Amino acid sequence: MSTPVQATIRIPLRWRDMDMLGHLNQAVYHEFLEEARGALLESLPDMEHFPFVLVRVELDYRSEVRRELGHVDVTAAVERVGRTSITVAHDMLKPDGTVAASGRSVLVAWDPRARGARPLTDGERGALGG
Amino acid sequence: MSTPVQATIRIPLRWRDMDMLGHLNQAVYHEFLEEARGALLESLPDMEHFPFVLVRVELDYRSEVRRELGHVDVTAAVERVGRTSITVAHDMLKPDGTVAASGRSVLVAWDPRARGARPLTDGERGALGG
Amino acid sequence: MSTPVQATIRIPLRWRDMDMLGHLNQAVYHEFLEEARGALLESLPDMEHFPFVLVRVELDYRSEVRRELGHVDVTAAVERVGRTSITVAHDMLKPDGTVAASGRSVLVAWDPRARGARPLTDGERGALGG
Amino acid sequence: MSTPVQATIRIPLRWRDMDMLGHLNQAVYHEFLEEARGALLESLPDMEHFPFVLVRVELDYRSEVRRELGHVDVTAAVERVGRTSITVAHDMLKPDGTVAASGRSVLVAWDPRARGARPLTDGERGALGG
Numbered sequence: 062m063s064t065p066v067q068a069t070i071r072i073p074l075r076w077r078d079m080d081m082l083g084h085l086n087q088a089v090y091h092e093f094l095e096e097a098r099g100a101l102l103e104s105l106p107d108m109e110h111f112p113f114v115l116v117r118v119e120l121d122y123r124s125e126v127r128r129e130l131g132h133v134d135v136t137a138a139v140e141r142v143g144r145t146s147i148t149v150a151h152d153m154l155k156p157d158g159t160v161a162a163s164g165r166s167v168l169v170a171w172d173p174r175a176r177g178a179r180p181l182t183d184g185e186r187g188a189l190g191g
Numbered sequence: 192m193s194t195p196v197q198a199t200i201r202i203p204l205r206w207r208d209m210d211m212l213g214h215l216n217q218a219v220y221h222e223f224l225e226e227a228r229g230a231l232l233e234s235l236p237d238m239e240h241f242p243f244v245l246v247r248v249e250l251d252y253r254s255e256v257r258r259e260l261g262h263v264d265v266t267a268a269v270e271r272v273g274r275t276s277i278t279v280a281h282d283m284l285k286p287d288g289t290v291a292a293s294g295r296s297v298l299v300a301w302d303p304r305a306r307g308a309r310p311l312t313d314g315e316r317g318a319l320g321g
Numbered sequence: 322m323s324t325p326v327q328a329t330i331r332i333p334l335r336w337r338d339m340d341m342l343g344h345l346n347q348a349v350y351h352e353f354l355e356e357a358r359g360a361l362l363e364s365l366p367d368m369e370h371f372p373f374v375l376v377r378v379e380l381d382y383r384s385e386v387r388r389e390l391g392h393v394d395v396t397a398a399v400e401r402v403g404r405t406s407i408t409v410a411h412d413m414l415k416p417d418g419t420v421a422a423s424g425r426s427v428l429v430a431w432d433p434r435a436r437g438a439r440p441l442t443d444g445e446r447g448a449l450g451g
Numbered sequence: 452m453s454t455p456v457q458a459t460i461r462i463p464l465r466w467r468d469m470d471m472l473g474h475l476n477q478a479v480y481h482e483f484l485e486e487a488r489g490a491l492l493e494s495l496p497d498m499e500h501f502p503f504v505l506v507r508v509e510l511d512y513r514s515e516v517r518r519e520l521g522h523v524d525v526t527a528a529v530e531r532v533g534r535t536s537i538t539v540a541h542d543m544l545k546p547d548g549t550v551a552a553s554g555r556s557v558l559v560a561w562d563p564r565a566r567g568a569r570p571l572t573d574g575e576r577g578a579l580g581g
Contacts, residue, residue: 091218351478
């Protein structure tokens with residue numbers, strides 16, 4: 062019903078991102094997901110009270126990304142809001158719209174003092190569309 | 192019945208691997224899985240005829256890794272041999288034996304000329320324990 | 322007399338670029354210089370006949386770069402054209418114009434077949450303003 | 452007269468360290484120098500009171516490093532002890548003893564509260580062989 066809470070960022074490719082075959086290295090995809098998650102969380106109010114830790118990622122690599130593409134666009138969209146965690150869906154698109162990769166991250170709300178998961182507050186839940 | 196085909200490598204941590212919180216960065220875990228997969232594939236005969244591409248990864252981050260641990264041990268074990276793909280199980284262990292992360296990669300046998308998946312040969316299947 | 326041959330690129334900062342102190346990691350500066358050199362060389366005609374290898378770099382780190390700055394601008398300007406090499410001057414600027422770093426790279430024109438340095442051609446020399 | 456204060460570390464190469472040409476990427480050399488400086492500083496007493504920041508690096512790339520070499524050895528040796536800074540000489544050696552790179556770092560003793568350089572103490576000076 063409601064629009065999903067999401068963020069999309071454009072990430073220019075760097076030479077250093079490429080592997081020996083001239084493709085975007087598989088680990089660098091995860092740097093890009095991190096950028097998209099950061100953009101998503103920064104778009105929320107009271108982000109500074111809102112530490113999260115990544116507890117799971119799954120990613121399907123769908124098509125190769127070469128340096129000459131110049132950039133990719135990466136999306137992080139809240140897919141599910143749980144009691145202590147959120148699930149975020151990701152897509153990475155090439156300039157022609159082809160899906161380079163798609164996947165999912167699970168983030169847990171973190172209590173830095175107790176060093177453990179904590180329930181999301183009502184305010185957080187609202188901001189996340191949950 | 193048979194021993195699984197697997198490889199374990201010890202990876203010293205670098206300062207550059209750490210993030211702003213002093214933990215092993217989430218993307219660097221995937222560099223380490225790549226090292227373990229490389230060690231696994233290099234342990235097979237005829238590896239040079241045996242290109243693979245990563246098509247999927249899933250990883251559960253279970254406990255934080257800090258620089259002072261010095262190193263981690265990462266395992267890649269063949270879990271399933273399909274017609275064109277293999278599934279590899281991963282564990283990352285800290286020096287005290289705690290599991291830092293565990294997950295799974297799917298690799299597809301690649302035909303570089305046709306730029307597509309190809310069936311595993313019988314020889315490959317045997318080497319992989321499938 | 323003549324305008325120097327140069328290129329400037331804007332590089333968005335990534336979370337992964339930061340070290341444990343929350344600063345741009347010292348090695349990542351060199352990834353950024355590589356981007357600027359790439360932009361410089363790509364701006365030249367016949368770049369595809371023009372392989373170069375980096376043989377020396379020197380860099381002064383002048384002020385810290387933090388993630389919240391968002392981006393830096395990095396320049397590569399041809400400073401000197403030698404018989405087989407070019408010297409490139411670099412500046413990295415923060416959004417407020419402060420110099421984050423400045424330095425110099427030396428690149429050698431490379432003959433891939435002979436695997437050694439080769440003299441610059443007259444065409445290359447002209448393109449480089451030498 | 453006295454033996455120089457120095458540290459050497461062996462660094463296994465990772466797939467991710469390699470560039471599109473199959474060589475150790477030029478920026479990764481600087482990650483390796485950082486490891487050697489870390490090993491040097493950790494070998495000193497009272498290291499925890501001894502923060503340093505890198506203010507300059509210069510590096511000559513002498514020969515290519517390929518993945519199949521397996522590892523390199525990197526040295527950091529105190530070359531000069533100044534009033535507020537130390538100069539550290541670096542060599543990176545391949546398994547056959549060939550010099551892959553050599554250079555020099557300048558580190559400044561840092562006062563985190565004043566956010567500025569501070570004089571080395573007599574104890575530090577002694578530990579550094581200055």
